[in-house]
Amino acid sequence: MQMRAAVLWEPHSPLRIESVTLPDPGPRDVLVRIVGSGVCGSDVHVLHGQLPFYDCPIVPGHEAAGVVEAIGSEVTAVATGDHVILGWIPGCGSCQSCWDGHPERCPNLGFSGALYDGRTRIRVGDEAIGSMAHIGGFAEYALVGERTCIKIREDAPLERVCLIGCGVATGYGSVFLRAGVQPGATALVIGCGGVGLNVIQFLDLAAATTIIAVDVHPAKLELARTMGATHVVDASSVDVADAVRELTAGVGVDHAFEVISTAATIRQAYEVTRPGGQVTVVGVAPPGEEVSLPATLRKTVTGGGPAGTQWGVTPMLVDLYMAGKVKLDELVSRERPLDGVNDAFADLAAGRVARTVLLPHT
Ligand SMILES: NC(=O)c1ccc[n+]([C@@H]2O[C@H](COP(=O)([O-])OP(=O)(O)OC[C@H]3O[C@@H](n4cnc5c(N)ncnc54)[C@H](O)[C@@H]3O)[C@@H](O)[C@H]2O)c1
Ligand SMILES: [Zn+2]
Numbered sequence: 001m002q003m004r005a006a007v008l009w010e011p012h013s014p015l016r017i018e019s020v021t022l023p024d025p026g027p028r029d030v031l032v033r034i035v036g037s038g039v040c041g042s043d044v045h046v047l048h049g050q051l052p053f054y055d056c057p058i059v060p061g062h063e064a065a066g067v068v069e070a071i072g073s074e075v076t077a078v079a080t081g082d083h084v085i086l087g088w089i090p091g092c093g094s095c096q097s098c099w100d101g102h103p104e105r106c107p108n109l110g111f112s113g114a115l116y117d118g119r120t121r122i123r124v125g126d127e128a129i130g131s132m133a134h135i136g137g138f139a140e141y142a143l144v145g146e147r148t149c150i151k152i153r154e155d156a157p158l159e160r161v162c163l164i165g166c167g168v169a170t171g172y173g174s175v176f177l178r179a180g181v182q183p184g185a186t187a188l189v190i191g192c193g194g195v196g197l198n199v200i201q202f203l204d205l206a207a208a209t210t211i212i213a214v215d216v217h218p219a220k221l222e223l224a225r226t227m228g229a230t231h232v233v234d235a236s237s238v239d240v241a242d243a244v245r246e247l248t249a250g251v252g253v254d255h256a257f258e259v260i261s262t263a264a265t266i267r268q269a270y271e272v273t274r275p276g277g278q279v280t281v282v283g284v285a286p287p288g289e290e291v292s293l294p295a296t297l298r299k300t301v302t303g304g305g306p307a308g309t310q311w312g313v314t315p316m317l318v319d320l321y322m323a324g325k326v327k328l329d330e331l332v333s334r335e336r337p338l339d340g341v342n343d344a345f346a347d348l349a350a351g352r353v354a355r356t357v358l359l360p361h362t
């Protein structure tokens with residue numbers, strides 16, 4: 001079949017909307033009609049060639065939800081018509097790490113533009129095009145592997161719950177599963193974009209009492225308050241370390257979350273964490289950036305993210321949204337058609353949006 005997809009031909013260049021070819025689903029493939037596709041900071045890293053496991057040409061996009069349109073002959077996990085959120089860490093499903101519930105450690109299926117069988121699916125003429133995170137969400141359809149599909153309830157709006165595919169699951173995983181935040185904790189979040197705002201809302205759900213949000217855009221800080229921040233700091237005009245000292249009686253925070261991905265802000269997070277506290281680095285630092293930290297053993301540094309828990313927690317996160325306990329509507333600053341993808345990236349770079357959701361069929 002033919003469909004429209006946003007293709008990155010070269011790093012640092014605008015995406016081009018192309019008419020691309022998809023084959024019929026292979027035995028374990030699932031064809032998903034994309035309803036909503038969020039534009040995430042990790043897509044920006046792909047655009048800038050900062051994620052070394054992705055080669056161009058590629059269709060970015062990894063925060064997508066849609067409806068199953070067709071399935072391969074061996075697929076049992078989903079059926080035609082099912083509503084699905086696409087998961088970006090499927091793993092091979094048959095190695096020790098995958099059996100242990102840690103597909104993010106799977107040595108057999110890392111991040112590449114290919115599906116499980118090592119082959120790409122999208123073509124422009126004879127040229128093979130990769131799919132980011134085995135998904136390629138900036139397109140009308142995604143031909144994905146069966147394990148990428150996480151079936152969800154059908155009354156949830158797909159153009160909203162698509163955010164659970166990355167930003168929301170990452171916020172949840174970082175707060176509850178990586179950092180293990182306890183009620184009464186004090187916390188700092190540096191970077192209030194689509195992911196950082198989710199870290200804030202789950203800190204609020206975890207009953208952290210002090211939640212300090214840091215950004216350089218006043219509008220993001222306002223949104224941070226809506227999501228549960230108790231204090232906001234504009235890093236463009238205020239010294240973050242001074243502000244944190246003042247707000248924590250000179251002690252530092254129990255938990256700091258870095259959600260931007262620069263060496264300077266990772267170090268900043270480390271420095272304002274109290275002795276014995278924990279730094280969770282959610283940002284995916286570009287290769288080549290080195291962070292030097294003081295040689296103290298009294299603070300823990302860990303990586304953020306949903307890790308291998310996406311399959312377990314995704315339907316639960318949908319339930320939380322439908323129950324009014326998790327905010328998604330507030331995070332969607334703008335909806336655009338597929339050909340608005342470059343404008344969506346420009347909005348993100350300028351700090352004008354938390355998330356843009358692309359609606360490929362409008
Ligand atoms: N670990 C994971 O599993 C995972 C999952 C999703 C995203 N990420 C990463 O998280 C990071 C953030 O993603 P996002 O979608 O929220 O991006 P985003 O662009 O929406 O958010 C980044 C925010 O940081 C702010 N900012 C920039 N420089 C700053 C500074 N010096 N001080 C304070 N604030 C500053 C920006 O204004 C923006 O609000 C990216 O590196 C992305 O790749 C990691
Ligand atoms: Zn595996």
Ligand SMILES: [Zn+2]
Pocket residue numbers: 040041042043062063166167
């Ligand atoms: Zn993402």
